[in-house]
Amino acid sequence: LAADISSDHSMVALGGSSKMLRIYSTSDGELLHDIKKHTNWIFTLEFSPDGVLLASGDRNGGLHVWESGTGREYLALRGHGGAITAVSWRADSNIVASASEDSTIRLWEMENGRQVRSWNAHGGGTLAMQFHRNGQLVSCGRDRATKLWDQSGKQQRAFEAFGDLALRVTVDHNCKRVIAGDWNGEIRMWNAADGKRVANLSLNPVNLSARLKKAMEPLSGLQSEHDKLASEQTRLLNITKELKAALDKSNAAAAAAGGAATQANADLEKHRGLADAAAEGLREALAALAAREEEHGKLAAAEKKNDAQLKKSAAALTSAQKKAAELAAGVSRVLEQRTLSKAALDQSIEELNGARTRVGQLAGQAKAASEAAGTQKDVLDKAVAGLQAARMVTDKWKAAIEIDKTLKVVALKRKEHTARLVALEERKAEAREANGRLASLGRELKADAESTRKAADAAAAAARNLLEKAAGSSSKAAEIISKTNALQVDAVETEKLAEAGKLITDLEKSSAELAAALADSVKVWEESRKQVAATAAKSAELGARLAAEVSALAAHGKNIQRARDEVAAAKVAVRAAEAEWEKWTASFETASRPRTTDASVAVNK
The missing domain is CATH 2.130.10.10 (YVTN repeat-like/Quinoprotein amine dehydrogenase)
Structure with missing residues (x-):
């Protein structure tokens, strides 16, 4: 519950x-x-x-x-x-x-x-x-x-x-x-x-x-619709761009035509002034010519002619005629230039009016295209919003699937990390047991050495006692032999015979004691030798066990280090898995939040 x-x-x-x-x-x-x-x-x-x-x-x-x-x-x-x-x-x-x-x-x-x-x-x-x-x-x-x-x-x-x-x-x-x-x-x-x-x-x-x-499911349809709308938006934007370029070109042409018209008008005014001046000069020249002709006629008609004066008058008349002819030619040229300037002005005005008409047409078309592009952009923005919403939903569920996968990986890596920790603790326990066995062997070796020392001390003490006893028996036997050698026994001296018998008995007893002491010494030596051999064998056995435990302890140390390395690697793997999980969790949360994207960005995708 x-x-x-x-x-x-x-x-x-x-x-x-x-x-x-x-x-x-x-x-x-x-x-x-x-x-x-x-x-x-x-x-x-x-x-x-x-x-x-x-x-x-x-x-x-x-x-x-x-x-x-x-x-x-x-x-x-x-x-x-x-x-x-x-x-x-x-x-x-x-x-x-x-x-x-x-x-x-x-x-x-x-x-x-x-x-x-x-x-x-x-x-x-x-x-x-x-x-x-x-x-x-x-x-x-x-x-x-x-x-x-x-x-x-x-x-x-x-x-x-x-x-x-x-x-x-x-x-x-x-x-x-x-x-x-x-x-x-x-x-x-x-x-x-x-x-x-x-x-x-x-x-x-x-x-x-x-x-x-x-x-x-709706993503492909939304993407297709979005692509169509984006293509149409691009087409309208291109048309608007082309119309703007044409409008700019027409404005430039209108400006150029206006400039040409202004220049043509200025030229016309200039040539009109020149024509007026030339006409005035021509009128004056004609008047002068008429005066010269009249004067020359009078001189020619006189009854009494003055040849020199007549010749001079004829020359002046010729000069006046020539000047009048030149002025008439100049007037003709000026009039011709004025006609050309008037034609250029008319043409410039016609081109200006045409350029202005074209500018008006292009401005209307550009405005219509811009309005169409604006309307199309609103439609495209809605399509982008729908596509983005669909993408967010798919991104969210993709992230959720990855979260599910990474959570399983995290659980697996944590389990592996826990297993490695348990293995490390087991290795440590084995090492502690090996240390315990090593300490026990050390104590056993120490106790065995102490026991051997005590046994050796006891054997040495027993050997010293037996040697002292043997030395005493040997001294006593030597004393008896000395007394025996000093004793002069005569066949009829009963007391001396009894004393000699007693010395012989004592000598036999001392010899027996000496032999027993020597036998005991040999026995003690044999027992000591056997005990030393047994101790040496046991020490060798303990030494071999100690070497084996030391080797095992070293192996346990390596196992512990290996287990620690595995724990560290497993911990790194856990952190990596958790980082991946956190990344996808953040992605899921991001995909779950409402957001907006500029249509131009969506178009360029």
Whole structure:
């Protein structure tokens, strides 16, 4: 009915209908603590964030806090009048919250178990509750409502009610979404900030591959439509560009025509002035010619002619005629230039009017093309938005698939890392055992050496005693032999014969004692030699075992280093897998956020 794992993943706690609270080691599955305190089914339990304490609650309203490391009871929290349905710790592990069928949520401090807050949360009973990491709490209950609270018990928000009992509630990893479910299996997600429902989670969601396949179905059509619109947009932009270039060219031509017309008008005015001046000169020349002709006629008609004067008059007349002819030719030329200037002016005016007409036409066409391009851009922007939205959905599910893969890799690498850690501890244990055997052999060698020394000392002492005894017997025998040599025995001297017999007996006794001492010495020497040989053999055996253990210890050292290298490599592999998982998680979150992209960027893709 209830289970939790410690924050360092070293312990798992289980509770249920057996009323027993059991704590297991995750490294080897060993049962660490078997706690019998609850009087009814255990409904809920949770480790503190620091892993030091464990809170548990049962159907009778029993609420207890335990030392997770020892299994000893730390606090018994009394106050609820109904079944404990949920316990949850604040992030600093100093406050634990409890929810109950008695409708209340209560907060308890861990210094002495004092209740610091209590409020009625849900009519009919509070069925689920959880602390936010930001210090707020969420809860749901038999009133079908889901609520958000601060730590003083003030309601921050009530989310829309379910159609049936609200059974479970939780928050997402960044505390921005509240997720709850009811008896009918409906699961809703709301924004914690504004209470707006953002999703209804499917009870039987399709797998990620199917979601990706479905998301990719409209992508090709959207891409095709986008490409067509982008092509049309490019065509319109090119037309607009061409019309603008033509308009610029026509404006330049109009400017040039205007300049030419101005110049032609200036030339016309110039030639008109020249013509007027030439005509005036011609009139004057003609008048002078007429005067000369009249004067020459008079001289010619005179009765009395003056040849010299007549000749002079004829010359002046010829000169006047020539000048008049030249002026007439100049007037003719000026008139001709004026005619040409007038024709050039007319042509320039015609070209200017044509250029202006062309400019007006091109301006209208350019405006129409620009408006068409603007309209097309709006359509293209919508197509880009649709394509981008489809791409975001596909990117999101691709990232989700990669997250699923990388999570499996992370789990595998963590498992391998744990296995390497276990192997390292086993190698260390083997090394400790080898060290123990080596120390035992050292003690055995030391004891054997001490025993050999003692035996040698004893043998030397025994040998010294026997040698002293043999030396005494030898001295005594020598003394007896000396006395025997000094004794002059006569056949009839009975006393001397008896004394000689006694000396012989003593000599035999001393000889026997000397022989026995020598035999004992030989025996002791043999025993010492055998003991030394046995000690040497044992020492050789111990030495061989010692060498084998030293060699084994060196091998254990290499094994430990190899195991450490494997642990380090496995840790690197775990970090690499976690980095890959974090990368795809970030990609998933990025793909899940709304974003906009400029149409020109999309067109160039």
